[in-house]
Amino acid sequence: MKRVLLVGGGHAHAWVLRAGVPGEVTLVTPYPHHVYSGMLPGFVAGHYKLDEIRIDVATLAARAGVKLVLGSVAALDAKRRIARLDDGLELPYDRASLDVGSQAAAPDYALAAKPFEHFMEQWLEAKDRVRTAAVVGGGAAGVEMAMAVAHRANARVTLYSDRPMFRAGLARRIARQLARNGVDLRSVAFAESMRGEYDLVIWTAGAAALPWLRESGLATDERGFVLVDDRLRSVSHPEVYAAGDCATLRDAPHPKSGVFAVRHAPVLAANLAGAQQRYVPQRRTLALIGCGERFAIADWGGVSWEGAWAWRWKDRIDRRWVERFTL
Numbered sequence: 037m038k039r040v041l042l043v044g045g046g047h048a049h050a051w052v053l054r055a056g057v058p059g060e061v062t063l064v065t066p067y068p069h070h071v072y073s074g075m076l077p078g079f080v081a082g083h084y085k086l087d088e089i090r091i092d093v094a095t096l097a098a099r100a101g102v103k104l105v106l107g108s109v110a111a112l113d114a115k116r117r118i119a120r121l122d123d124g125l126e127l128p129y130d131r132a133s134l135d136v137g138s139q140a141a142a143p144d145y146a147l148a149a150k151p152f153e154h155f156m157e158q159w160l161e162a163k164d165r166v167r168t169a170a171v172v173g174g175g176a177a178g179v180e181m182a183m184a185v186a187h188r189a190n191a192r193v194t195l196y197s198d199r200p201m202f203r204a205g206l207a208r209r210i211a212r213q214l215a216r217n218g219v220d221l222r223s224v225a226f227a228e229s230m231r232g233e234y235d236l237v238i239w240t241a242g243a244a245a246l247p248w249l250r251e252s253g254l255a256t257d258e259r260g261f262v263l264v265d266d267r268l269r270s271v272s273h274p275e276v277y278a279a280g281d282c283a284t285l286r287d288a289p290h291p292k293s294g295v296f297a298v299r300h301a302p303v304l305a306a307n308l309a310g311a312q313q314r315y316v317p318q319r320r321t322l323a324l325i326g327c328g329e330r331f332a333i334a335d336w337g338g339v340s341w342e343g344a345w346a347w348r349w350k351d352r353i354d355r356r357w358v359e360r361f362t363l
């Protein structure tokens with residue numbers, strides 16, 4: 037029987053566990069739960085309880101007859117087909133699938149948004165004492181996080197964004213919502229010398245590849261993410277699949293976001309089960325950006341709207357995703 041190694045309990049692997057995979061399957065992931073990032077700012081804002089935003093990967097694995105190893109892969113030798121964990125355990129495989137996401141490139145004085153479990157623990161401990169906070173990174177994650185912190189902690193929040201992240205119309209709409217939430221937007225890079233001004237610095241900027249991917253022998257793009265074909269297979273080692281943030285489609289690269297990670301999921305599950313499905317990235321994506329209170333901005337194909345109705349829409353979509361995995 038083929039030894040199948042699933043590395044990481046992200047969006048795509050949660051789906052794979054639900055769908056089932058033939059073979060002798062092992063999942064390696066550091067935590068028994070997967071936190072759904074789309075709902076994390078809502079958790080920070082106080083709209084969700086912990087159990088509403090996470091998927092019980094350990095139980096999904098048990099139901100699927102998949103062996104669960106709680107740990108982190110520290111190295112992968114694609115030539116020898118062996119993964120080594122941080123405690124030294126070596127796991128050989130015939131087929132592997134990587135869904136390990138990306139990491140926030142945060143300096144050590146800042147609280148990185150990832151791993152989400154660590155972030156949530158630290159946030160719960162800090163939220164009642166924080167009076168001033170900086171959020172670094174002006175993409176959707178940073179914008180949502182800044183407004184969520186301002187809403188929940190009643191803190192003075194400054195958002196640092198050193199480059200434009202949205203087209204002009206959407207950027208203006210976001211700027212208005214930031215101002216309405218009392219978030220001070222500064223279009224400059226955050227410098228270490230500023231850290232003394234804040235009780236908490238939250239880092240959401242820069243999705244970086246896990247360093248061992250580049251060293252694995254798998255073909256990677258210039259940022260160190262695994263290059264895959266349209267079946268989500270490594271272009272250099274076809275027995276290795278990759279999905280979500282850790283993968284870059286060689287012929288159709290697209291942004292790294294949960295929206296795409298979710299779309300990879302059914303294709304990965306089918307192909308691990310022996311199908312030859314192709315993944316074609318959607319040309320337009322719907323972005324729903326939470327604005328602190330139960331209010332959101334919706335953006336689709338270059339047009340945007342806002343309102344409490346957009347929050348309800350986002351809430352419905354997000355809850356439906358998590359509930360798919362409720363046992």
Ligand SMILES: Cc1cc2nc3c(=O)[nH]c(=O)nc-3n(C[C@H](O)[C@H](O)[C@H](O)COP(=O)(O)OP(=O)(O)OC[C@H]3O[C@@H](n4cnc5c(N)ncnc54)[C@H](O)[C@@H]3O)c2cc1C
Pocket residue numbers: 043044045046047048064065066067069070073074075076077107108109110135136137138149150151176177178181240246279280281282292293294295296297324
């Ligand atoms: C605050 C925040 C809010 C966001 N909100 C949105 C949003 O609203 N919409 C959206 O589209 N995107 C959002 N994103 C982006 C989104 O989080 C990512 O694009 C998405 O999580 C990628 O999914 P994934 O399955 O590839 O990886 P992840 O969801 O990061 O899952 C990776 C899994 O791999 C595990 N893992 C990590 N390293 C190892 C290792 N060495 N060995 C084994 N397992 C490992 C992790 O524990 C985790 O279980 C947000 C990001 C942040 C930071």
